[in-house]
Amino acid sequence: MKLSVNIAGVEFKNPIIAASGTFGFGREYNRFYDVSVLGGICTKGLTLLPREGNAGTRIAETPSGMLNAVGLQNPGADRFIREEMPFLETLNTVVIANVAGNTEDDCVALTRKICQTNVDMIELNISCPNVKEGGVAFGVCPTSVENITRKVKRACTKPLIVKLSPNVSRIADNARAAQNGGADAISLINTLTGMAIDYRTRRPVLSFTTGGLSGPAIKPVALRMTYEAYKSVSVPIIGMGGIMSAEDVLEFMIAGARAVQVGSANIFDPFASFNLVKTLTTLLKACKIEDISELTGSLKVN
Amino acid sequence: MKDIVFTVTHLKFLNKDVFELKLTAPEPLPECRAGQFINLKVADASLCLRRPFCLYKFDKTSVTLIIEIVGKGTRLLAQLKKGDTVTGVMPLGNGFIVEKQHQNIALISGGIGCAPLLAVPLTHPNKNVCAYLGFSDKSKTVLVDEFKKACRVKVSTDDGSYGFNGYATDAFLDDFNSGVFKPDVLLTCGCEPLLKAVQQISRQLKIPAYMTGETRMGCGVGACLVCACAVHEGGKTVQKRACADGPVFLIEDVVL
Numbered sequence: 001m002k003l004s005v006n007i008a009g010v011e012f013k014n015p016i017i018a019a020s021g022t023f024g025f026g027r028e029y030n031r032f033y034d035v036s037v038l039g040g041i042c043t044k045g046l047t048l049l050p051r052e053g054n055a056g057t058r059i060a061e062t063p064s065g066m067l068n069a070v071g072l073q074n075p076g077a078d079r080f081i082r083e084e085m086p087f088l089e090t091l092n093t094v095v096i097a098n099v100a101g102n103t104e105d106d107c108v109a110l111t112r113k114i115c116q117t118n119v120d121m122i123e124l125n126i127s128c129p130n131v132k133e134g135g136v137a138f139g140v141c142p143t144s145v146e147n148i149t150r151k152v153k154r155a156c157t158k159p160l161i162v163k164l165s166p167n168v169s170r171i172a173d174n175a176r177a178a179q180n181g182g183a184d185a186i187s188l189i190n191t192l193t194g195m196a197i198d199y200r201t202r203r204p205v206l207s208f209t210t211g212g213l214s215g216p217a218i219k220p221v222a223l224r225m226t227y228e229a230y231k232s233v234s235v236p237i238i239g240m241g242g243i244m245s246a247e248d249v250l251e252f253m254i255a256g257a258r259a260v261q262v263g264s265a266n267i268f269d270p271f272a273s274f275n276l277v278k279t280l281t282t283l284l285k286a287c288k289i290e291d292i293s294e295l296t297g298s299l300k301v302n
Numbered sequence: 303m304k305d306i307v308f309t310v311t312h313l314k315f316l317n318k319d320v321f322e323l324k325l326t327a328p329e330p331l332p333e334c335r336a337g338q339f340i341n342l343k344v345a346d347a348s349l350c351l352r353r354p355f356c357l358y359k360f361d362k363t364s365v366t367l368i369i370e371i372v373g374k375g376t377r378l379l380a381q382l383k384k385g386d387t388v389t390g391v392m393p394l395g396n397g398f399i400v401e402k403q404h405q406n407i408a409l410i411s412g413g414i415g416c417a418p419l420l421a422v423p424l425t426h427p428n429k430n431v432c433a434y435l436g437f438s439d440k441s442k443t444v445l446v447d448e449f450k451k452a453c454r455v456k457v458s459t460d461d462g463s464y465g466f467n468g469y470a471t472d473a474f475l476d477d478f479n480s481g482v483f484k485p486d487v488l489l490t491c492g493c494e495p496l497l498k499a500v501q502q503i504s505r506q507l508k509i510p511a512y513m514t515g516e517t518r519m520g521c522g523v524g525a526c527l528v529c530a531c532a533v534h535e536g537g538k539t540v541q542k543r544a545c546a547d548g549p550v551f552l553i554e555d556v557v558l
C-alpha cells in the first residue's frame with residue numbers, strides 16, 4: 001500500500017500534516033509520540049519580529065468546535081532559527097514554515113530569511129483573522145492575493161504554499177489568484193471568523209471580541225471550499241478544517257486534496273495526528289485502496 | 303507522556319455543587335506535585351475541549367479531584383458512575399515548588415480554590431503550614447476537615463456565618479499583625495479579587511507569594527498558546543503559557 005504523496009516536488013511519507021498554530025514547533029507532542037511518524041509539521045505562524053499576541057482570553061468553546069484569538073504570538077524569525085530549527089532538523093518529517101507579516105515587505109523579508117534554513121517548504125499565511133493589520137487583509141481580494149504571492153514567490157527558494165482564508169466571497173477566485181501569482185500549492189481553510197458572547201456579562205468571551213472558528217463545526221465548509229479550489233486550479237491542494245478521523249481524511253482527498261492538515265484535533269487529543277496515521281492505514285486496507293493518491297479528486301459528481 | 307484511561311472509583315457530593323471524584327489508573331502514575339493539573343476529556347462529542355482540574359490528592363495509582371459544577375462539562379462529569387472510564391493527561395504544569403528555606407507556609411484560598419493547596423501539607427509533612435480558607439458563607443464551606451487533618455486551619459466567611467468574619471486575606475493579616483504567624487511564603491488560589499489582595503500583601507510584607515489561576519485552556523500541553531497569562535519579565539510584559547509555564551506563577555510578576 002502506498003501512503004506517500006508528493007507536493008511540489010516534496011515527498012511526504014503520508015498525507016497527514018500537523019496544522020500551523022496547533023502543534024507549536026513539534027516539541028510538545030514529541031513527548032507523547034515520535035512526531036516523525038507524521039507526513040509533515042507546519043510551524044506556528046512566524047513573523048519577522050517577535051509578537052506577544054493578544055492579551056486576555058484567547059479561546060472559547062463552541063458546539064463541536066472552538067474559537068481562538070491568539071494573535072500570532074511567536075518568537076520571531078531569529079529566535080525561531082536559533083532555538084527551534086535545530087530541533088526540527090532532527091526530525092524525519094517534512095517541515096513547513098508558516099510565515100505571516102503586517103506588510104508585503106515584511107512577508108518578503110521573512111521568507112528570504114527562512115529560506116536560508118533547512119525547512120522544506122514555506123506556507124504563506126495571508127489568512128490570519130486575529131491580528132489588526134496584515135494577515136487576512138492580504139487574503140480577501142483576489143488582486144492582493146496575486147500580488148503578495150508573486151512578491152513572496154520571487155524571494156522564495158523553497159516550494160511555496162499559499163494558505164487561503166475562507167472569509168471571502170469566492171474561494172475559487174482566490175485560489176486562482178494564488179496560482180497566477182506563482183504558488184506551488186494551495187492550502188485551505190484557515191479559520192472562519194466568529195464570535196462568542198457571555199449573556200451574563202454581556203461581553204464577548206474573547207478579549208479580541210472575534211476569533212477564528214475551527215474544529216468539526218467547520219468541516220462541511222472546508223470540504224466545499226477544497227472541492228471548489230480543486231476545480232479551479234491545477235496546483236496541488238492541501239485540505240483542512242475539522243479533520244478528526246481517517247474517514248475525514250478520505251473525504252478531503254476525494255474532494256481534491258493531495259494531503260491534509262490536522263489542527264484543532266491535536267488540541268482536543270494529544271494523540272490525534274498519531275492515531276490518524278494508524279487508522280488511515282487500517283481504513284485504506286479495509287477499502288482496498290492500493291495508492292492513497294488515487295483518491296485525490298475522485299469525487300463522482302451527481 | 304500518555305493519555306490515561308482512568309476508572310471512576312469514587313464520586314461523592316460535598317455540597318450541592320461540589321463533588322469529589324476519585325480516578326484510578328490501570329498502571330502506576332508518574333510522580334505528581336501540588337498545583338499540577340489533569341486535562342480531562344468529557345464524554346460528549348460536541349464538547350471538544352478537555353477540562354483542566356487541579357490534582358487534589360494523588361498516590362501511586364489514583365488521583366482525586368474536587369470539581370464544582372459550573373457548566374455543561376462539569377455537569378456531565380458529575381453524572382459519572384463508579385466503574386465508568388474517563389480519559390485524561392496528567393500531571394501537567396509546573397505545580398508549587400516548595401523551597402527548602404520556606405519552612406513556614408501560609409495557604410490562602412477562596413472557595414474551592416483550596417483544593418489544589420491541600421497537597422502542600424500532605425506532601426511536606428515537616429513544614430509549618432497554616433491554611434486560611436475563605437468561603438462566601440457557611441453552606442459553601444468544603445474540605446475544612448481534610449485540611450484540619452493536615453495542618454492548622456483558619457476558616458473565614460464573607461458574611462460571618464462561620465469562622466472569622468471577612469475574607470481569607472483579612473484572617474491572614476489578623477494573624478500576621480498579631481504576630482501569631484509569620485510565613486516565609488504564601489501560596490494562593492481563588493478568584494481574581496483574592497489574588498489581587500494577596501499580590502498587594504506580598505508586595506507590602508515582602509513575602510514571596512505563588513498563585514495558581516483558572517485561565518481558559520486548549521491543548522493543556524504548551525502547543526496552542528491559547529492560555530496566555532501576562533507576566534512582567536525583564537521590564538516587559540510577556541505572555542506566558544498558563545498550562546506549561548504555569549499554572550503556578552510568582553504573584554509579584556503577574557499582571558492581574
Ligand SMILES: Cc1cc2nc3c(=O)[nH]c(=O)nc-3n(C[C@H](O)[C@H](O)[C@H](O)COP(=O)(O)OP(=O)(O)OC[C@H]3O[C@@H](n4cnc5c(N)ncnc54)[C@H](O)[C@@H]3O)c2cc1C
Pocket residue numbers: 060061339351352353354355356357367368369370371372373374375376377414417418515516517518519549
Ligand atoms: C489549571 C486549572 C485548574 C483548575 N482546577 C479546578 C479544580 O480543581 N476544580 C474545579 O472545579 N475547577 C477547576 N478549574 C476550572 C475548570 O476547568 C472549569 O470550571 C471547567 O473547565 C468548566 O467546564 P464546564 O464545561 O462545566 O463549563 P463551561 O462554561 O460550559 O465551559 C466552556 C469552556 O470554558 C472553559 N471554562 C469555563 N470556566 C472556566 C474556568 N473557570 N477556568 C478555566 N476554564 C473554564 C471550559 O474548560 C470550556 O472550555 C481549573 C482551571 C484551570 C485552568
Ligand SMILES: Cc1cc2nc3c(=O)[nH]c(=O)nc-3n(C[C@H](O)[C@H](O)[C@H](O)COP(=O)(O)O)c2cc1C
Pocket residue numbers: 019020021022044045046068070072098125128163189190191213214215216218240241242243261262263264265526527528
Ligand atoms: C489555536 C490555533 C492557532 C492557529 N494559528 C495559526 C497560525 O499561526 N497560522 C495559520 O496559518 N493558521 C493557524 N491556525 C489555523 C489552523 O492551522 C487551521 O487552518 C484551522 O484551525 C482549521 O483546521 P482545524 O479545524 O483542523 O483546526 C490556528 C488554529 C488554531 C485553532
Ligand code: FES
Pocket residue numbers: 518519520521522523524525526527528529543544545546
Ligand atoms: S493550553 Fe495550549 S498552550 Fe496552554
